Amino acid sequence: MEVVIDRDAFLKGLQMVQNIVEPRQTLPILANVLLESDSDAVRVTATDLEVGARVAIPAKVASKGAITVSARKLAEIVKELPTAPVALKVTDNASVSLRCAGATYKLVGLSPDDFPPVVPASPASWVSLDTKTLREMLGQTSFAISHDETRYALNGILLVLQEKDVQMVATDGHRLATSKRSLGRGVGGMTGIVPRKAIIEIMRVLGAGEDVQIAITENQFVLQMPSFVMTARLIEGQFPNYEAVIPKGHPGRLVVSRSAFAAALRRVAVMAEDRNKPVRLALTPTALRLTASSQDLGEAEEVLEVEYHGGELVIGFNSRYLLDAISAVEREQIVLELKDSLSPGVIKSVEEEGYCCVIMPMRI
Amino acid sequence: MEVVIDRDAFLKGLQMVQNIVEPRQTLPILANVLLESDSDAVRVTATDLEVGARVAIPAKVASKGAITVSARKLAEIVKELPTAPVALKVTDNASVSLRCAGATYKLVGLSPDDFPPVVPASPASWVSLDTKTLREMLGQTSFAISHDETRYALNGILLVLQEKDVQMVATDGHRLATSKRSLGRGVGGMTGIVPRKAIIEIMRVLGAGEDVQIAITENQFVLQMPSFVMTARLIEGQFPNYEAVIPKGHPGRLVVSRSAFAAALRRVAVMAEDRNKPVRLALTPTALRLTASSQDLGEAEEVLEVEYHGGELVIGFNSRYLLDAISAVEREQIVLELKDSLSPGVIKSVEEEGYCCVIMPMRI
Numbered sequence: 001m002e003v004v005i006d007r008d009a010f011l012k013g014l015q016m017v018q019n020i021v022e023p024r025q026t027l028p029i030l031a032n033v034l035l036e037s038d039s040d041a042v043r044v045t046a047t048d049l050e051v052g053a054r055v056a057i058p059a060k061v062a063s064k065g066a067i068t069v070s071a072r073k074l075a076e077i078v079k080e081l082p083t084a085p086v087a088l089k090v091t092d093n094a095s096v097s098l099r100c101a102g103a104t105y106k107l108v109g110l111s112p113d114d115f116p117p118v119v120p121a122s123p124a125s126w127v128s129l130d131t132k133t134l135r136e137m138l139g140q141t142s143f144a145i146s147h148d149e150t151r152y153a154l155n156g157i158l159l160v161l162q163e164k165d166v167q168m169v170a171t172d173g174h175r176l177a178t179s180k181r182s183l184g185r186g187v188g189g190m191t192g193i194v195p196r197k198a199i200i201e202i203m204r205v206l207g208a209g210e211d212v213q214i215a216i217t218e219n220q221f222v223l224q225m226p227s228f229v230m231t232a233r234l235i236e237g238q239f240p241n242y243e244a245v246i247p248k249g250h251p252g253r254l255v256v257s258r259s260a261f262a263a264a265l266r267r268v269a270v271m272a273e274d275r276n277k278p279v280r281l282a283l284t285p286t287a288l289r290l291t292a293s294s295q296d297l298g299e300a301e302e303v304l305e306v307e308y309h310g311g312e313l314v315i316g317f318n319s320r321y322l323l324d325a326i327s328a329v330e331r332e333q334i335v336l337e338l339k340d341s342l343s344p345g346v347i348k349s350v351e352e353e354g355y356c357c358v359i360m361p362m363r364i
Numbered sequence: 365m366e367v368v369i370d371r372d373a374f375l376k377g378l379q380m381v382q383n384i385v386e387p388r389q390t391l392p393i394l395a396n397v398l399l400e401s402d403s404d405a406v407r408v409t410a411t412d413l414e415v416g417a418r419v420a421i422p423a424k425v426a427s428k429g430a431i432t433v434s435a436r437k438l439a440e441i442v443k444e445l446p447t448a449p450v451a452l453k454v455t456d457n458a459s460v461s462l463r464c465a466g467a468t469y470k471l472v473g474l475s476p477d478d479f480p481p482v483v484p485a486s487p488a489s490w491v492s493l494d495t496k497t498l499r500e501m502l503g504q505t506s507f508a509i510s511h512d513e514t515r516y517a518l519n520g521i522l523l524v525l526q527e528k529d530v531q532m533v534a535t536d537g538h539r540l541a542t543s544k545r546s547l548g549r550g551v552g553g554m555t556g557i558v559p560r561k562a563i564i565e566i567m568r569v570l571g572a573g574e575d576v577q578i579a580i581t582e583n584q585f586v587l588q589m590p591s592f593v594m595t596a597r598l599i600e601g602q603f604p605n606y607e608a609v610i611p612k613g614h615p616g617r618l619v620v621s622r623s624a625f626a627a628a629l630r631r632v633a634v635m636a637e638d639r640n641k642p643v644r645l646a647l648t649p650t651a652l653r654l655t656a657s658s659q660d661l662g663e664a665e666e667v668l669e670v671e672y673h674g675g676e677l678v679i680g681f682n683s684r685y686l687l688d689a690i691s692a693v694e695r696e697q698i699v700l701e702l703k704d705s706l707s708p709g710v711i712k713s714v715e716e717e718g719y720c721c722v723i724m725p726m727r728i
Contacts, residue, residue, distance in 0.1 A: 073634065073661055080631040095662065103631045107662040267444040267467045270437065297437055298459065298471040 001037045001065025001090040005057055007081050007100060013044050013057040014075045016205045016228060020046040020053045020197075021071040027116075032068035034115045035088070035096070037061045041227075042088070045118050046071060051198045052118035053205075056227040066112035067096045077105055118231060123215035123222060127161055127187045131206050134214075137168050138203050140179035140328040140355045145196050146172035153237030156193040161216060163187070169242045175321050176245050177328065180354040190216035193239055198223075198232035205230075246358055247346055252310025252338035254283060255350060261288075261334065262326050264302040268292045269319035271300035278364045279319040283308050283338070292319070315341045316364035322347070325357035365401045365429025365454040369421055371445050371464060377408050377421040378439045380569045380592060384410040384417045384561075385435040391480075396432035398479045399452070399460070401425045405591075406452070409482050410435060415562045416482035417569075420591040430476035431460045441469055482595060487579035487586060491525055491551045495570050498578075501532050502567050504543035504692040504719045509560050510536035517601030520557040525580060527551070533606045539685050540609050541692065544718040554580035557603055562587075562596035569594075610722055611710055616674025616702035618647060619714060625652075625698065626690050628666040632656045633683035635664035642728045643683040647672050647702070656683070679705040680728035686711070689721035 017033060025031045025048075034045040039061060045054040067090045077098065078086070087099045093112070098105040138157070146154035151173065160167040166187060167180040202223055206212070213224040221232045269277045273294035282289040288306045293299035315338060325347040326334055333350035347357045381397060389395045389412075398409040403425060409418040431454045441462065442450070451463045457476070462469040502521070510518035515537065524531040530551060531544040566587055570576070577588040580598070587594045633641045637658035646653040652670045657663035679702060689711040690698055697714035711721045 070661060076634045077631070077664075080627070080634060082627070102668070103628070103664065103666045105635065105662060105664045108660065263444070263446070264466070267441070270440045270444055271469065296472065297434060298469060300441075300467065300469045302467045304466070 001035070001067060001088065001096075002062040003037050003042050003088050004060040004062075005042055005086045005088065007078065007083050007086050009057050010042075010086055011075075011078045011081075013055040014071075014078055016055045017044055017046040017053040018071050018075050019201055019204065020048055020051055022048045023072075029068060029110050029114050030116070031070055031072070032110055032115070033071040033074060034066065034068045034112055036066040036112065037064050039064075045115070047116055047118045048197075049116060050195065051201065051230070051232045053201065053230045054118055054228070065090045067093070067109045068112055068115050069096060069107045069109040073107065077107075119220075123217045123220075125188045126213040126215045126224070127166065127183070129166065129183075129212050129214060131208065131210055131212055133181060134212050135203065135206055136330070137166070137179040137181065138199060140357075141168040141170040141177045142196075142199050142203065143324040143328065144170040144172055144175050144177040144357070145199070146170075148172065153193060153235060153239050156195040156235045157199055158193050158239045158242070159191065159214075159216060159221065161187040161190045163189070169239070171240060171242065171245070174318070175325070175357060175359045176240075176242060177325065177357040178242060178246070178355070192216040192221055193235035193237065194221045195232055195235050198230065201230065246356060247337070247339065247344060250337040250339045250343070250346060252283070252308070252313060254288065254310075254336040254338065255307040255333055256288060256304060256336065258326055258329055258332055258334045260304055262323055264290050264304055265319050265323055265326075268300045268302050269323075271298060272319060273297060276362065277319040278316050278362045279322070280314060280316050280364055282312075282314045283310070284312050285309070310338065313338055313341060315345065316362040317345065317359055318362060321359045325359060328355065328357065365399070365431065365452065365460075366426040367401050367406055367452050368424040368426075369406055369450045369452065371442065371447050371450050373421050374406075374450055375439075375442045375445075377419040378435075378442055380419045381408055381410040381417040382435050382439050383565055383568065384412055384415055386412045387436075393432060393474050393478050394480070395434055395436070396474055396479070397435040397438060398430065398432045398476055400430040400476065401428050403428075409479070411480055411482045412561075413480060414559065415565065415594070415596045417565065417594045418482055418592070429454045431457070431473045432476050432479050433460060433471045433473040437471065441471075483584075487581045487584075489552045490577040490579045490588070491530065491547070493530065493547075493576050493578060495572065495574050495576055497545060498576050499567065499570055500694070501530070501543040501545065502563060504721075505532045505534040505541045506560075506563050506567065507688040507692065508534040508536055508539050508541040508721070509563070510534075512536065517557060517599060517603050520559040520599045521563055522557050522603045522606070523555065523578075523580060523585065525551040525554045527553070533603070535604060535606065535609070538682070539689070539721060539723045540604075540606060541689065541721040542606060542610070542719070543692075546718075556580040556585055557599035557601065558585045559596055559599055562594060565594065610720060611701070611703065611708060614701040614703045614707070614710060616647070616672070616677060618652065618674075618700040618702065619671040619697055620652060620668060620700065622690055622693055622696055622698045624668055626687055628654050628668055629683050629687055629690075632664045632666050633687075635661060636683060637661060640726065641683040642680050642726045643686070644678060644680050644728055646676075646678045647674070648676055649673070674702065677702055677705060679709065680726040681709065681723055682726060685723045689723060692719065692721065 041056040158169040268290040272292035329349040337346040405420040522533040533542040632654045636656035693713040701710040
């Protein structure tokens with residue numbers, strides 16, 4: 001392999017795949033990226049055996065070939081290089097020389113033959129989404145993904161492609177967030193749980209404006225952009241029946257400004273010393289009174305003018321869960337639906353369809 | 365105490381003193397700041413018994429008084445408040461109410477009588493420095509302060525006020541950095557080791573343009589700015605004889621562009637896997653060849669055109685030490701004085717007087 005790549009494109013490409021590489025690997029070659037040249041590009045591939053990503057970087061290719069080298073080291077080097085052409089030359093299966101401006105490197109590698117294949121999936125059908133929609137849907141659900149490793153099926157987002165709709169659902173058992181969009185055209189009928197790591201990496205690499213194609217196969221999630229593909233093994237396991245979790249017909253309905261509610265929550269929660277930052281909401285037809293207290297430190301209170309239809313009510317929530325749920329709304333007015341102090345609250349947007357977050361109350 | 369303070373000024377003031385408070389305190393009141401009102405200001409004081417700081421914030425004072433409250437909690441609250449007047453009212457010795465816009469807090473405090481006094485030192489004479497000079501001198505020395513807790517006397521900057529000169533010196537045993545300025549007027553004759561924590565806080569709070577006054581008393585360092593004072597107990601112990609450490613008359617003299625040298629060092633050091641990031645410098649009259657290697661990863665090389673007077677020479681350095689020393693120079697051309705591969709190197713600026721950094725070589 002003998003190629004010349006633009007340094008900035010090389011760095012951008014490496015940054016798109018390098019987080020896939022886990023810092024501590026049992027298999028040494030998984031700490032590496034695979035570099036392969038075809039006629040006019042260098043493909044860079046990374047995998048942790050569950051999630052894989054590949055990016056194609058335009059290059060002047062003098063001769064084809066492949067090598068694997070330390071992902072971290074290569075990214076460190078390219079980051080320090082000046083904006084100038086980078087010449088890569090693989091002399092044998094085990095090392096590559098890199099030249100850029102006055103700097104020369106020789107990197108010890110491992111044979112490309114031992115690199116685990118990142119299977120380029122060929123699903124039966126693709127669903128095309130614009131970047132903005134995908135980013136919004138991920139933002140409206142990813143915060144609720146469970147971090148509890150023992151609840152394996154909750155460590156990702158349930159992706160449902162059904163009829164004309166794309167729906168995402170995430171829950172950690174204390175809250176459940178879902179986002180649904182109708183695409184106005186058939187999307188097939190596949191379902192799968194996409195692992196958190198893939199979700200995080202998608203949110204990181206999503207560019208502006210480009211269209212994205214996604215697909216679910218029997219055991220894989222695949223995302224494609226021009227010059228980029230990511231695959232993730234679906235999480236096996238039973239996702240909860242999310243439709244049963246979402247309450248319908250709560251009688252109480254609070255309409256409040258998103259920014260005012262969020263600011264008041266943050267101010268009041270400062271005095272909630274518990275790890276869960278509990279805040280008490282007391283509702284009357286025209287006012288929402290937020291309070292929090294801690295035995296050692298004192299108490300906080302703030303009253304907001306609101307529009308509330310329903311019976312007077314006092315209910316406690318983890319304030320971080322409320323803030324996460326509110327932050328996922330784009331528009332300025334949000335709705336909080338309530339029944340009583342023991343039933344979950346439901347946060348929606350006044351204007352946007354398709355998003356809701358169910359939050360279990362706290363006894364306080 | 366009953367006062368009204370502007371929220372932004374309150375936040376700025378708190379941020380100037382809050383880092384003095386150590387997160388883990390044996391004495392509970394040391395987690396607090398002391399708030400005291402006089403006729404037109406609230407003074408906020410923090411101390412860890414070694415370093416203390418006090419800031420005066422303009423206020424409308426309805427009644428005088430004092431209280432101590434959690435430094436962390438107060439800063440968290442004020443940070444979340446909107447830009448609006450903040451009303452503080454101490455009802456008894458043990459709590460304070462805070463109101464701002466729609467938010468109300470009650471903070472449990474501790475009696476101001478138990479707060480350790482931060483003695484406002486009254487030194488025999490002050491030395492006036494402009495902020496820029498002080499910042500530069502601290503930047504040219506602070507990186508060399510030792511982190512080795514067992515070498516107590518090296519855990520700060522030696523400050524020497526002598527005749528018309530201000531000099532600072534720091535060393536960790538592997539390198540020594542010093543910065544000296546003549547003020548053109550007498551500065552008295554005092555010497556003391558100022559602890560690292562005070563140095564870091566001074567660098568953090570130094571504003572733009574203001575003049576600063578410093579002084580050394582028998583056991584204290586004091587820094588004064590308008591509305592702000594910091595005191596630090598001097599470190600007791602014997603600072604090394606720094607004049608004996610600085611080599612004089614090294615025969616080899618390299619002149620090189622600071623930015624080119626720094627960039628090449630960073631690029632080559634990527635391949636130095638050792639914790640000390642050793643880089644080898646090979647010098648000929650017109651070229652500086654930098655190399656580094658690691659058995660597992662490979663090697664790096666870069667050649668710079670330089671001006672070198674002296675015998676051909678190969679010498680190894682910790683590249684981070686070289687980078688620290690180079691970064692402390694403002695101008696574009698630096699000088700590296702060398703003797704042989706076992707003698708320390710001396711980094712200076714071509715144009716600036718008063719700065720030098722001595723670095724021990726590494727055998728590589």
